Amino acid sequence: MYEINEFTTRAELDNTLADKVADILAKAVAQHGRASIAVSGGSTPKGFFQALSNKDLPWSEITVTLADERWVNIDSDASNTKLVYENLIQNKATNAKFFHLKQGEQLTHETLADLNLAAKSSILPLDVLILGMGEDGHTASLFPCSDQIDECLSATTAPLLKVVPKTAPHDRISFSYSYLKPSKNVILHISGQAKMDVLNKALANDDKREMPIRAFLHDPEINTQVFWAE
């Protein structure tokens, strides 16, 4: 299931989304003493990150992580970790915890095993999941072009896996669908007419291998909140 929330400007979207996410995180910390949020990289979320970073929250009890990461040095301009540190873990959010997906030089089976144990014990299930979407219908690093797409969408996959997209640069590490699905709040953050056209194509049928974002939009157990502005 899904609901589409349309906004007149991207600034209005960013500020409204930041208000919503801040409210969810504050309540999660009040109830459980901690909260976790996974965000996505790309060009869309910068304004939202900056708005959220200025929210008065118990940031030291909140863990930020990524839905996926490019396996590059975290000082690279391609790094989602760099994007998050430069735009979200700033201002009032400086003391937020960060669960690093990029750890070490090589993405080995041992690294994945360690990360999966740590993710299960510290941040899963997520309180908030912010997804982006590519024009091919990928989300996180669940790429339709990758040889790992069936594993990415399988119900039995571990939390994190290595993905090698054929139509995008860099090896990736990504949360799998089965561990993103239980997130208490699933939000798809997109902007521009091209992405609305991709969303409408994704809504037209439920072939999730063709467009992995469909796994979230067509799952009756998830109420994906779409936030869109022109």
Ligand SMILES: O=C(O)[C@H](O)[C@@H](O)[C@H](O)[C@H](O)COP(=O)(O)O
């Ligand atoms: O690592 C990444 O690139 C993201 O996690 C990816 O899933 C992104 O959200 C989409 O590709 C949309 O990117 P844009 O916001 O740049 O369109």
